[in-house]
Amino acid sequence: MTTTLERKTILPPSQHEFAEVIHRLEAGGAMLPDTPENLMQIIGLYKAYAVPMDFYWRDLLYIAERVFLDPVPAFKYFLPQEYLELENHYAGDNADLRIWRGYATAHKELLEFMDKGELKAKLPKLFHHLWHDRINMEFAEECMRAMLWHRNMGGLLEPYMDSEEYKQNCDRAIKAYFQYNPIMLGLYKLFPEMFYEQCRQATMTSVLGLFWEIMAPVFFEMSDIYDEGGFKGVPDAMNFLVNGIFAIAGRPIYHRVNIRGEWYDLVPKSKGFTWLYEAAFPYVEAVFYRTAPFRGTKSYNAQAKQVPADQNDFHFGVLYADKFPVGSAGIPPTLLHQDMFHFLPPYLVEYYQKFCRGKDDMLIQLAISFQRSMYCVTSAVIQAGRAAFLYPLDDPNPEHLKANRAYFEGQLNRFCRREYGMNEAARLRFIQTQDYR
Amino acid sequence: MLSLLILIPILGATITMLVSNGTIAKRVSLLCLSVVVILTLYIAREFTITDGHFQFSETYQWINLIGLDYSLGIDGISLPLIGLNMLICWLIVFAYDANSHRARSFLALLLLANAGLTGAFASTNVLLFTIFYELELIPIYLLIAIWGSVKREYAATKFLIFTAVSGILILVGFLAVGWFAANPNPTFNYESLLHTNFPVAVQTILLLILLVGFGIKTPLVPLHTWLPDTYVESSTSTAMLLGGLLAKLGAYGLLRFCMPLFPDAWHTLAPFLALWGGLGILYGAFTAIAQKDIKRMVAYSSIGHMSYILLAIAADNPLSLVGAVSQMVSHGLILALLFYLVGIVEAKVGTREIDILNGLMNPIRGLPTTSALLILSGMASAGIPGLVGFVAEFITFQGSYTQFPVPTIMAIAGTGLTAVYFVILLNRTCFGKLDNRTAYYPKVSGVEQIPALVLTALIIWLGVQPSHLISWSEATAQVYSQYTVANAGLMPIRLDSSQIAIK
Numbered sequence: 056m057t058t059t060l061e062r063k064t065i066l067p068p069s070q071h072e073f074a075e076v077i078h079r080l081e082a083g084g085a086m087l088p089d090t091p092e093n094l095m096q097i098i099g100l101y102k103a104y105a106v107p108m109d110f111y112w113r114d115l116l117y118i119a120e121r122v123f124l125d126p127v128p129a130f131k132y133f134l135p136q137e138y139l140e141l142e143n144h145y146a147g148d149n150a151d152l153r154i155w156r157g158y159a160t161a162h163k164e165l166l167e168f169m170d171k172g173e174l175k176a177k178l179p180k181l182f183h184h185l186w187h188d189r190i191n192m193e194f195a196e197e198c199m200r201a202m203l204w205h206r207n208m209g210g211l212l213e214p215y216m217d218s219e220e221y222k223q224n225c226d227r228a229i230k231a232y233f234q235y236n237p238i239m240l241g242l243y244k245l246f247p248e249m250f251y252e253q254c255r256q257a258t259m260t261s262v263l264g265l266f267w268e269i270m271a272p273v274f275f276e277m278s279d280i281y282d283e284g285g286f287k288g289v290p291d292a293m294n295f296l297v298n299g300i301f302a303i304a305g306r307p308i309y310h311r312v313n314i315r316g317e318w319y320d321l322v323p324k325s326k327g328f329t330w331l332y333e334a335a336f337p338y339v340e341a342v343f344y345r346t347a348p349f350r351g352t353k354s355y356n357a358q359a360k361q362v363p364a365d366q367n368d369f370h371f372g373v374l375y376a377d378k379f380p381v382g383s384a385g386i387p388p389t390l391l392h393q394d395m396f397h398f399l400p401p402y403l404v405e406y407y408q409k410f411c412r413g414k415d416d417m418l419i420q421l422a423i424s425f426q427r428s429m430y431c432v433t434s435a436v437i438q439a440g441r442a443a444f445l446y447p448l449d450d451p452n453p454e455h456l457k458a459n460r461a462y463f464e465g466q467l468n469r470f471c472r473r474e475y476g477m478n479e480a481a482r483l484r485f486i487q488t489q490d491y492r
Numbered sequence: 493m494l495s496l497l498i499l500i501p502i503l504g505a506t507i508t509m510l511v512s513n514g515t516i517a518k519r520v521s522l523l524c525l526s527v528v529v530i531l532t533l534y535i536a537r538e539f540t541i542t543d544g545h546f547q548f549s550e551t552y553q554w555i556n557l558i559g560l561d562y563s564l565g566i567d568g569i570s571l572p573l574i575g576l577n578m579l580i581c582w583l584i585v586f587a588y589d590a591n592s593h594r595a596r597s598f599l600a601l602l603l604l605a606n607a608g609l610t611g612a613f614a615s616t617n618v619l620l621f622t623i624f625y626e627l628e629l630i631p632i633y634l635l636i637a638i639w640g641s642v643k644r645e646y647a648a649t650k651f652l653i654f655t656a657v658s659g660i661l662i663l664v665g666f667l668a669v670g671w672f673a674a675n676p677n678p679t680f681n682y683e684s685l686l687h688t689n690f691p692v693a694v695q696t697i698l699l700l701i702l703l704v705g706f707g708i709k710t711p712l713v714p715l716h717t718w719l720p721d722t723y724v725e726s727s728t729s730t731a732m733l734l735g736g737l738l739a740k741l742g743a744y745g746l747l748r749f750c751m752p753l754f755p756d757a758w759h760t761l762a763p764f765l766a767l768w769g770g771l772g773i774l775y776g777a778f779t780a781i782a783q784k785d786i787k788r789m790v791a792y793s794s795i796g797h798m799s800y801i802l803l804a805i806a807a808d809n810p811l812s813l814v815g816a817v818s819q820m821v822s823h824g825l826i827l828a829l830l831f832y833l834v835g836i837v838e839a840k841v842g843t844r845e846i847d848i849l850n851g852l853m854n855p856i857r858g859l860p861t862t863s864a865l866l867i868l869s870g871m872a873s874a875g876i877p878g879l880v881g882f883v884a885e886f887i888t889f890q891g892s893y894t895q896f897p898v899p900t901i902m903a904i905a906g907t908g909l910t911a912v913y914f915v916i917l918l919n920r921t922c923f924g925k926l927d928n929r930t931a932y933y934p935k936v937s938g939v940e941q942i943p944a945l946v947l948t949a950l951i952i953w954l955g956v957q958p959s960h961l962i963s964w965s966e967a968t969a970q971v972y973s974q975y976t977v978a979n980a981g982l983m984p985i986r987l988d989s990s991q992i993a994i995k
Contacts, residue, residue: 379857379926412935416856485928492932 065453066460073467073483080463081456083448085434087427089289092489094281097292097428099403100395100421102278104428107394108271109162110169110190113138115199115264119257123312124232124250126239132192133180139166145303146272154302155276162275165190168397191390195263201341203259205366208340212262212308212333215326216255225254228312228319258321261310266334269306273299278400289431296435297442304331331439339436343429344469345369363475373429374470375480378422392418395425410492420492427486437466493535494548494564494614497574498607500528505603514595518588521599525582525606532578539571541963544971546616546683554620559670559680564614568968569747569817572961573613573740576824579950580736581606583943584729587832598639601631602733609737613744618666619680621749625741626659632730632738639727647725654708654718661705662745665698669753672698685753686975695757702750703765709742710798713772723791728835731787735794736828740820743801747816751805752975758808763896765806770899770906772799777909786837786844786917790830793873793913796906797823803896803903804888812891813969814962815884821961822872822884822954829869829947836862836940837921840933846917851926859936863922865944870914872951875907879955887962 069077076086087093114131117138122131139161144151147159171177172188183189206213215221229250233239243250277286277295286292308330310322322328348355348362348371355361363369396418399407407413407420441448445462446455470481485491504524508517539547546565554562566574581602588599608628615621629652637648670678673688690698708715719739723731751758758765776796783789797819804816837852838844840859853863872879875886885907893900954961 377925377928379851379854379928379931411932412857415935419856482928491928 065451066456069460069464071464071467072471075487076467076483077460077463080434080437081448081460083294083438084290085293086430086437086467086483087289087434087486090489091288093427094286094289094292095402095406096424097289097431098277098281098286099400099406100424100428101274102400103395103398103403103421104425105271105274105278106162106164106168106398107190107391108267108274109165110134111192111195112264112267112271113141113161114190114192115195115260115267116141119261119264119310120313123257123314124229124239124253132184132189143268143272144306145269146275152303154299155272156279157272157275162271164398173397187390187393191394194391194394195267196260197346198338198342199256199260199263201346201372202263202337203256204347205337205341205345205369208337210328210332210337211326212258212322212328215322215328216258221254221321222251224319224321224323225251228254228314228321231314231317231319232312254321257312258310261322262308262334263338265306265308266330266338269299269303269330293431293435293438296432297439300331300335300435300439301442304329304335306330308333335436339433342372343374343433344372346371361475368472368474368477370469370475370477370480373426374433374482375477376422376426376482377480378419378426389418392422392425395421423492426482430483430486437463440466493531494550494566496531497528497535497578497610497614500524500531501603501607501610505600505607508596508600508603511596514590514592514599517596517599518585518590521585521603522582524603525578525585528606528610529578529582532575535566536571536575539566539964541568542967544568544967544969549616551616558619559617559678560619561617561681562620563616563681564611564620565616566614567971568965569744569972570613572817572821572964573737573744573824574610576740576821577606577609577613577737579946580732580824580828583828583832583946584732587940587943588729594638598635598729601635602729604628604631605635605733609741612741616682617680618669618682618685618749621682622659622663622666625662625745628738628741629655629659632733635730635733636722636726639730640725641727642725643721644725647721650718651722654711654715658705658708658742661701661708665701665705666749668698668701682748688753690754692756692760695754696760699750699754699757699761702745706742706745706750710739710746710802711742711795712768712799712802713775713795716795719795720788720791723794723831724785724787728831728838731831731835732828735791735831736824739794739798739827740824743798743805743816743820746802747805747813747972751808752972755975762806762808766803766892766896766899769799769801769803769806770896770902772796772802773903773906774909775799777906777913780913781909781916783913784846786846786849786921787831787834788844789846789913789917790827790834793830793910794823794827796910797827797873799906800885800888800903803892803899806899807892807895808973809891809895810966810969810973811887812895813972814965815886815888815891817965817969818880818884818958818962819888822880822951825947825951825954826869826872826881829865829944829951830873832944832947833862833866833869836936836944837866840936846920848930849921850924851922851931853922854926854931857926857931857933859933861941862936862944863918865948866922867918868948869951870918872955874911874914877955878952880951880958880961881955883955883958883961 068074071077080086087097114134117134118131122128125131142149142159146155146157149159172183174183174186174188229243230240233243273296277292280286280295306329307324308322308328309320309324312319312321345366347369399421407417411420441459441462445459446452448459450456467483470483471478501524504521507520511517511520535548544567546567549563549565551561551563554560584602585599588595605628608624608631611624612621612628615624633648633652636651637644640647666680669685670680672690672694673679673685679685704715711719723734726734773796776792776799780789780792780796783792800819801816804812804819834844837849837859841849843849852858853860868879872881875882889900889904
């Protein structure tokens with residue numbers, strides 16, 4: 056069943072390849088069709104994603120703030136209790152801004168999983184780690200690297216990380232961190248740029264941690280609302296995200312490092328960098344759209360021009376990802392799927408067992424649900440962009456509506472480009488039906 | 493004992509037709525075939541491997557007037573083929589879905605075909621051989637015509653016409669053989685005929701008649717045109733029967749009758765036969781490369797691989813004859829496996845088109861085990877060491893090279909080309925990425941995989957331990973070579989165990 060959204064008929068129908076999707080966006084909907092099945096899948100996945108995300112943001116902040124430039128960060132995924140108990144700034148009684156319910160410290164399902172893992176046995180942590188019976192931070196770090204690598208995506212943090220001021224901040228932190236390590240200090244003298252680049256990576260780790268610190272309670276809240284029968288359709292879920300984005304858009308983005316009990320600012324809060332522009336937009340662009348060709352079952356031949364010469368044309372993100380081979384190779388998104396697999400709500404497990412190969416290919420099925428849910432998040436970002444820079448959907452001025460349409464069409468054109476087979480790779484067409492599983 | 497191998501399947505076919513449903517029919521068929529498999533194993537255990545003559549002989553007078561006796565016997569040529577017959581039929585029944593359309597009839601016909609093939613392989617009277625040869629034609633025709641795919645009637649009729657012509661030529665040839673050997677009554681006893689010296693002209697004419705007759709069945713190029721249509725239009729089970737067993741009957745006829753009964757003519761024609769074999773190998777390989785349907789590709793590969801046997805028999809020395817028997821068994825195992833796997837792919841994916849199939853190796857959504865076994869069977873067919881295909885081809889080449897170097901080199905090139913089309917097949921079907929729009933294939937169950945795993949185990953086992961394959965036919969090959977050498981007045985060549993370097 057598809058809920059039909061009312062669309063104002065001031066403008067003639069769009070002639071775009073994805074006209075139906077354009078009309079849906081103009082009516083306040085998402086790129087994902089509004090069906091109960093889609094709603095169930097995306098919300099179920101948000102819940103399954105939120106639990107590992109609760110670990111990701113904590114560990115990312117731990118890496119950015121404590122591990123920092125450790126030359127042998129062998130235990131960076133072993134989250135100390137302090138960070139498990141770290142209070143989320145947007146959840147719990149002491150929240151800076153309490154929009155969403157939920158508690159501030161690590162989620163109980165996460166703590167249960169960390170205790171015994173998939174093996175359901177209390178074994179030494181190192182064993183669980185080596186067996187990959189854990190939350191796989193590799194995926195989170197891949198996302199961070201994608202954000203770091205795809206420069207010039209807008210925002211002010213990017214140029215700041217190349218500024219002298221940032222380098223001076225780094226210099227202080229580096230010297231303090233390696234105060235008792237003459238070898239590393241010597242190396243720093245010889246190759247300062249290498250150390251600055253490592254600092255930038257730590258900064259981006261912090262940015263992503265701060266981004267997900269917000270997304271985790273948002274997704275938990277959405278799951279709770281759905282369980283209470285709160286969402287009536289995909290547009291409701293998307294609007295919840297849009298509202299959340301605006302509510303939190305101004306959240307400060309910063310990076311600080313704790314060295315022997317003292318905090319060193321690399322990116323001070325006073326710089327005024329904000330969550331929406333420095334974290335959310337770059338994240339969506341880098342992770343949802345671009346990322347990098349995976350070293351998996353699908354190989355890319357750069358010499359045959361299968362890999363774009365311009366990074367802006369990269370199209371290897373979740374919106375384009377081929378989940379079939381990806382779901383079968385040991386590459387980062389697979390680890391994310393494995394993480395989500397542990398926390399699927401029962402209704403989704405039951406749902407997956409009815410289709411395809413049931414339990415055997417649940418990883419792929421959930422990966423495709425994840426893809427659907429990320430199309431919903433991207434829709435929320437597109438609607439947020441429209442709300443921020445353009446006009447309301449019910450604006451009576453046809454010129455304004457035309458501008459909105461041009462914006463929507465421009466966004467969807469990214470899925471229609473024929474260069475490098477982008478139109479073939481984009482899964483927008485696939486997610487329009489339930490047959491794609 | 494040998495009669496039981498024929499009678500039990502016939503009895504099973506009768507019971508199968510009388511039972512109420514397919515499930516019981518399958519159980520009865522499986523039971524009958526299990527009994528004959530056990531009997532075959534017992535016979536193999538009691539078989540004197542160093543004796544190259546007929547063993548377990550049974551002879552009953554039947555129609556004295558025309559020289560037709562019910563006489564059976566097995567030697568190192570027929571025993572491996574009877575074993576192959578039992579094994580493949582057992583696997584076919586095991587894999588068969590008892591709930592499928594007219595299951596009782598299918599199983600009954602399969603048992604009759606099994607009995608017919610066993611009878612043909614075990615006959616030591618050429619007329620009795622012809623009767624069994626013709627008898628197995630009926631059930632197989634029906635198996636194609638009723639359970640085949642869209643163009644089954646066309647394929648079955650084509651098969652019928654070709655094999656009927658083959659049967660008539662063989663009957664004419666054997667009648668002529670019997671009459672020429674009359675002393676004073678016609679004799680069709682095989683061992684008597686072996687000791688008969690026919691004039692060279694007579695030998696040549698009779699050899700050509702039988703060569704065409706058995707050449708159709710084998711099939712040899714250009715008598716092969718029935719094969720691709722028949723194999724492709726047949727169900728998986730029938731294709732396994734046709735490729736794995738029936739084609740061997742033609743090659744068996746060449747080896748059992750054409751070569752030893754007409755040694756002078758054979759030696760005269762041998763260079764041409766070897767060249768014919770070499771050209772057949774290349775023809776089969778090149779046409780296989782051009783195919784877009786994987787079942788048709790396997791069918792054409794069969795044409796090429798059966799020509800190895802002609803080359804080996806043409807060389808007519810103990811080593812090459814061992815190679816010929818080994819190639820029959822090896823090809824039977826590999827082709828049965830290939831057809832079975834292609835059948836699984838078709839059943840699960842819904843197509844056999846190379847241009848559509850892709851990414852079957854995908855471990856979660858593809859057919860990973862089937863793909864892996866397909867790769868292995870392709871390797872076996874291409875003669876990769878460690879697999880049975882290598883054993884058979886290597887011995888064939890070793891045996892034939894000294895006498896016919898050019899056709900042997902052509903055959904070796906054909907082996908290379910086999911690798912080419914199997915790489916094409918595997919690269920297009922197993923590798924690459926699954927199409928997100930279409931790749932929702934059902935899983936291959938464990939039971940479905942058992943026949944493929946059994947055949948694979950044998951392919952590996954006989955590849956690693958080739959003496960378990962070749963030792964059965966060594967003594968018989970020695971005896972056969974001596975017949976033809978003695979009859980044709982040539983220098984004997986003895987089979988030295990050191991010649992088989994991979995023993």
